[in-house]
Amino acid sequence: MAAKPSGNKSVLVIGLGRFGGSVAATLDQMGQDVLAVDKNPELVARWSAHLPTIQADMTDVLAIEQIDASQFDTAVVAIGDSIEASVIITGNLLDAGVSDLWAKSVSQEHARILQRIGARHIINAETDAGKRVGHLVAGNYLDYIEIDGPYTVVKIHTPLYAVGRSIEDVQVHGKYGVTVVGLKAPGKEFQYGSKELVMHRNDELILMGKQDQIDHFIQG
Template sequence: MASKINANKSVLVVGLGRFGAAVATTLDDMGQDVLAVDRDAQIVARWSAHLPVIQADMTDVAAIEQIDASQFDTAVVAIGDSVEASVIVTGNLLDAGIVDLWAKSVSREHARILQRIGARHIINAETDAGKRVGHLVSGDYLDYIEIDGPYTVVKIHTPSHAVGRSIEEAQVHDKYGVTVVGVKAPGKEFQYGFKELVMHRNDELIIMGKQDQIDRFLRG
């Protein structure tokens, strides 16, 4: 299992179809505190050896209370086979007090309903891959793009250990193996990552590297 980056994040994933399973396994691989839930006993049995998972029907308020859903920092509603169930579960979790809620939509109308009832993040099932969403839910990345081979491109805020230092001074490549492709400072134009460029607290860095290298750079 990968070492934990955002140690205090706990995530509830509801629905273990292909999309939900990708979100849950990605978060688990990153060391996040994940609990997956599905109402189908066969699906739960299939994933029980790989993830913390329980069987429950989250359209039932009693199930929400039984697993103490209000204690989770974040929830991902990954139900795609029933718009009605998706909306009810989303509403139940919002009522339980989960503010950081991500919900998968299967149509514009579905997305509109989810937005109206208060889902903070609407996931387009056709364009947002589960692995990418898993990384975004973790809270460490502003954006995540997986490319062919072992490399990944991510957008992050400057890690605290690199604030006020140039790319060369922070030894971004020599120490971590990561390449800073570019930097976008608030209110300024995008700049390519030349070695003398100083990284500031609120800058958005576009970096490329292998996953373990990126994780090390985030931790410092």
């Protein structure tokens, strides 16, 4: 039985193709505890120098039990070459008690099947890049868009330390190098960022900046 990783959010990524590998690598770079699984020994060997990996066929319930999948906070089913395997693995994980489950779909029909069996998050393989999904799975962002160069645009909830404070008071740009593009409070219209704007709990902030700067702002 595999022990649950300790530390931050623990994420089980199943499938080490281009998409799954990108998700796993992004999560690992963000400091999340990742275990990547694939039945292909070549893919496992390729990634083993970079990530904790296990070779296993997760369509087998015994493999789910041996890895102790239910002990992970989140699971990502990143298989796209076999709809049957994707559906079986998703069902196995749900049966094992994994509640926060992300599953990649390759068609509308595939997505409908995944939804019907209880997958919480459906990933569109054509539009959702692996790096973006990795950031969303980690739970720091409500949305994430990578733009040209080192800059990204993200949507987050107001960090606890900034609740009730203005953008000027927190020194969002001066201290962290981050630009507040705007703010959307529940039930209210979108407001463009200004130094007098006060951030409240559950407000959604649209930020632009470099990845490390945004993470620094979130942490305070």
